[in-house]
Amino acid sequence: MPIKKVLDIDGDHKEWNSFKSGDWEAYGHIYDAHFKLLSNYGFKFTRDIELIEDCIHDLFVNLWQKRAQLGNPPSVRNYLYKSLRNLIFRKLERRQKFVNLNDDDEYAFHFEVSFDTSLIEGEAKKELQVKLKTAVETLSARQQEIIYLRFYEGLSYEEAAEIMNLNVSSAYKLLYKAIGKLQERVKLAELIMILFILAPEQRLSEIN
Numbered sequence: 094m095p096i097k098k099v100l101d102i103d104g105d106h107k108e109w110n111s112f113k114s115g116d117w118e119a120y121g122h123i124y125d126a127h128f129k130l131l132s133n134y135g136f137k138f139t140r141d142i143e144l145i146e147d148c149i150h151d152l153f154v155n156l157w158q159k160r161a162q163l164g165n166p167p168s169v170r171n172y173l174y175k176s177l178r179n180l181i182f183r184k185l186e187r188r189q190k191f192v193n194l195n196d197d198d199e200y201a202f203h204f205e206v207s208f209d210t211s212l213i214e215g216e217a218k219k220e221l222q223v224k225l226k227t228a229v230e231t232l233s234a235r236q237q238e239i240i241y242l243r244f245y246e247g248l249s250y251e252e253a254a255e256i257m258n259l260n261v262s263s264a265y266k267l268l269y270k271a272i273g274k275l276q277e278r279v280k281l282a283e284l285i286m287i288l289f290i291l292a293p294e295q296r297l298s299e300i301n
Contacts, residue, residue: 105169113160120160124153127170131177137204137241138181144188148180168252175256202234204241228278236271243268 111119128149135145152173156163166172182200229237235257242253254264 109169113163127173134174135181137202152176152180171252200234202238224279228275232271239268240271
């Protein structure tokens with residue numbers, strides 16, 4: 094299910110502005126509110142928990158040191174996601190010499206396909222999850238990531254594009270291709286049901 098905003102928009106911005114002014118308590122609140130989310134997102138790219146935690150540590154150290162130069166992002170969570178993603182990629186590149194942000198095949202992205210709902214029960218639910226999992230595994234890393242951000246995190250195209258370092262047009266095309274590929278493996282009616290469970294009704298038009 095799309096996760097809720099960590100903080101409401103006004104609270105998020107107040108906390109951020111207080112942190113930028115040197116409020117250590119606000120800084121701690123931002124860290125505590127986002128640590129688990131950032132860890133979970135980082136785990137999509139690598140199973141190296143130590144590397145993920147090192148990146149989160151570096152991210153927040155950099156934030157504190159450069160707080161006076163920081164702007165006011167529309168979403169603190171999305172800003173942190175993008176920053177962490179870039180840090181992880183840089184560390185992996187230095188360590189393994191294989192990550193290229195512009196190449197679908199040069200980074201990994203894995204997420205557990207799951208959804209909780211009372212609309213589907215028992216074996217039917219399990220069968221549909223297995224079918225979707227198999228279909229998702231045929232997608233490229235970028236396709237998997239935009240499916241995750243758009244439907245599991247509930248982000249807009251603009252937000253997903255910003256995190257993934259894409260322009261909005263490319264994000265549209267990427268999701269369109271990903272959904273088209275899913276439709277090759279999952280019946281349209283089943284896909285509609287899954288996306289209805291994961292996302293608001295207005296996004297169902299994206300699979301037509």
